Amino acid sequence: MKWRKYSYLGVYASRLEKKRMRRKKIILWGFIVVDILIGIYVGIFDLVNTEQIIKGRITPKEELIIEEGFVTSWKYVYRTGGKHRKSEEYFSIGLDNGKIYKIYSYGIKAFEQEKFEALGMGSFVTLLVDENKGYEGRERIEVAEISSGDTYFLKYEDYIYQKQQEKKFLSKIKWLSAILVPLALVWWPLIFIFIVWKQKRKGHYTKKKFYLKD
Structure with a gap:
């Protein structure tokens, strides 16, 4: 009787362990699938966003908004990216109308910052402001x-x-970026899948050899 009791307990424990392992595998593979889907989504989003910038219509000079006033402030900002924020770079100019106007990345490359700062506070300036209306999904107002x-x-x-x-x-890097960006997210699941596939393939060949010997 005792032997049977221990036998039943052993079978029950074995079943519990199998269920736990099955549950862990389901969670792991579920996480891998979700991660891969997120990677694909990010790649498609990056490609669409890049395509919108490439095809975006550059605003003609006559359609720019004219803003004039006296300079009340300026500030150069450069922040590197982190876990919860993107990297950003801009130069902001405050006028006496209470508004702040910003010059972004490519504008900064052509902007003579030192020359502007030498002009001094209180100087009268004229700004041409671009609303980027020709760029779908990129609503950014800049100088x-x-x-x-x-x-x-x-x-x-x-x-x-x-x-x-x-x-x-x-235009040159859009496809490369669309591949590399998602790969940064899904490289580890792909490696894991490859290892599992290789182990199963190895096990398959081992069984085949064993049967051939018999």
Whole structure:
């Protein structure tokens, strides 16, 4: 009787262990599938976003908004990316109308910052503001030109040149980026799947050899 009792307990414990292992496998494979789906989504999103920038219509000079006023503040900001935020770079200019205007990435490359800062606070400036209405899904208001009288700190032509350079660069790397960005998320599940597949394949060949010996 005791032997049977221990036998039943052993079978029951074995079944429990199998259920636990099955549950762990389901959770693991579920997590892997979700991770791969997220990676695919990120890749598609990145490709669509890049395509929108490439095909985006650059705003003609006559459609830019003219803003004028006296300079009340300025600030250069550069932040590297982190876990919960993207990297960002911009130069902000405050005018006496209470508004803050920003120059972003490619505008900064053509912006003569030192020359502007030498002009001093309280100087009267004219800004041409781009609302980027020709870019689907990219609603960003930025400065396209800055001048004070006959002095230019950022010319519209230089701003446009930088935008065109960005389009050319993104056209070259869009497919590479669409592949590498999701791979950064799904590399470990793919390696895990490859290892599991190799182990099963190895086990299959071992069984085959064993049967051949018999």
